[in-house]
Amino acid sequence: MNKRTTIAILLTLLLLAAGSIFLWKHFPSTPKTTGAGTENSDFIGISTETSGNLTSSDRNNLFWTSKSGSGGVAFSVAPTYFPSLLRIGGGFATPDENSILLVDQDLQKKKILPVPDLKVGTQSASTNSLDQSQGAFLFNIGDSNNSDARKVVAVSSNSVRSIDREKHVSALTACNNGTIKWIEFSPQDNEKVGSDGNAKIVTWSNSGEIKTSDIIWDFSYELGHENHLSCNSPSSAIVSEDKNGNPLSLILEDRGEKTFVKKTIALPTTSPPAMARFSTVFRDTLYSLDKERRLTAVNIKTGTLEYSEQLNVDGPSPISITFENDKAFLVIRPDKFKNKQAVLPVNLKNPRCTGEAVRLYGYDETSQKSKIERLGDSFMATTTVLPKSPDYQFTCR
C-alpha cells in the first residue's frame, strides 16, 4: 500500500468518525416510536434512569407490555425526575420538557400541551380525579430563597394550566370539575428542615381563581402526599401526626377563610411506607406498604386497622407501586424473570388476592449516548405502571 492510499484511507476514516460524532451530537434524543403492537398492550408504564445524575441524553420511556410477552417503547420523553403516568380522559399523561404529553389508550395518537418554564421537571407528586377526566402534577422548583417552591400543573384531555407556589404543597387533589386543591405548609422555622408549622387549604378553580382557608391547627410536621381533600364536601379526613410523632387523622371542616379540626382520631402505629409513593388514601382508607412487604389498611375515619398482610413478593424489594382505585400495581423483580421488572396486581380489598406477575418490556431501553456516557451501567426503574383498561380485572393466584 503506497503512501497516497494510506492517507486516503486515513482521511476517509477521519471523515466517517467526524460524521458519526456529528450525528451522535445532533440526533441523540429523537423520540422513538414503535407503534406496532401497542393496540395489543395490557399495561402501560413510564420508566426513568436511576443510576446517578440525570443527563440530557437520558430519556424516560413510555412503554407498553402485553401479557403474551411483547412490548416496547412507544415514546421516549425528557428525563423528568421521578415521573408518573396519569390516566386522563381515556388516555395517559406524563411530563415532557416544557410540556405534558398526552397519548390515547393505544399509544397511537399524541398531543403536546405546553407548560412554559417547566423545563425538565423534578416531579414531586401527581393525582387524578375520580372520573379520571382531570389530573394534576406537582413539580419541585425550589431555589436558594425558597427550597420548597412548587409548580402545580393541572391537565385535562384538551387543556393545561400551571401556577407557581412558594410553600411546600401536599394533599394534591383533582376534582371532576377541573378544580385543583392542595394543602400548603408554612414551617415556623424556615431554616430548619422538618420544623413544625401551620397549613392552609388552597383551592384553584378552573377559571384560575385562588381561594385559601387557614387550618386552625399546629402541625408538628408537613403533611404527606398520600392525603387527598374532598371535592364535593367541606369535610375532609387527612393523615397527620401528633407532637410525639404518633399517627392520627384529622377531620377537617372547611368554613371559608378558616378550616377547623372537628375531630382527631388516633391511628394504630404501623411501620412506615418503604419509599415515597408507597402509601395512599382511597375512600377514607390509608394503604401503605412497608419495607418488609407488609400491606396495611387503616380506616382513617374510625382509626380501625382493617388488615396488615404480608405480601408474597418474589425477588428483591419492590421498585414502585401505582395505586388505582381499589387495586395496586407493584413493580417487582421476581426470580423467575431473572430480576427483570414485572407488574404484580394486588386487590386492596383482599391483599391475599394477587394476580400473575407480568414481565415488563421496553422500560429498560436507554439512548445510545446514555449507554456510552454510563459505560453501559444503567438502571431504569418503572415508576408507574397501569393496566391499559381502567376496567382491568384479574384472577387471584
Next chain:
Amino acid sequence: MQGSSDPPTRRVRRVLPTSQRISGIYNVPVQRSSKQDQYLCAKLRIYPGASCDQSEFAPPGNERTNRGDVFYSKAVRARISNHGHNGIFVSQGNAYPRKISTDEAVGADSGVQLLRGSERLGVCQPTYLSVNTDNSTREQAASWAESKVGKGYESNFAATRIGNIDRDAYNCSQLIWAAYKHASGGGLDIGERYPYEPYQPAVYPLGILLSHNTTAFN
C-alpha cells in the same frame, strides 16, 4: 476527628489492594460523631460489575443518617468513570423515609435541589458516609449545600476542583466536596482517597466513597 481517642481498629479501605477495594466485604468499625461512645460494625459491599438488578432499591437514609452525612449510591463498573451518585443529608436521623431530606445535584436541567423523602425516588444500594470531622463543620456543610438549592448543573466532570467553590453550577460529588471545603475553610478534602494524594483536577463519587476523610456506616 471528633472523639477519636480510642478507636478499636483503624479503617482499612485505603490500605487494601485495589482488587479487594472493589470486590471485598469489609467489617469496618466506625465512629459516629453524634454518639461518641458508639461503634457500628458496618459492611461496605462493592460488587464489581454489579447493577441494581442484584441489589435492593431503597430510599437513602435511615435513623442513623444525620445532618451533614453523605450517601453514595450504585455500585460501579469502571473506576475511571464518574458513575455513582452523592447527596448530603440535611435532616437529622429518622426512621421514616419521608422525613429524610437530602440536597443533591439532581440532573442536567434540574440543578441542585432539596429532595424531601416523600418525593424521592429510590436509589441502588446506598452506602452512608460520615465525614471525619466535628459536628459544627458538618452543620456548616449542610447549611452551605442548602444555600445552593436552585443552582445549575455542572456538566463538565473533568475539572470540578478547579475554580471558586462558590459557583453557578455543581455536579453531585462536586456539591458535597465543595460544601466540606467551604465548611472547613479549605482544609478538608472529602474527595481525597489518601493523605497527600497528588492533585486531581476533578472529584468523583467514587473518590468520596473511598476517601480517608469519610467513614462508611450502615
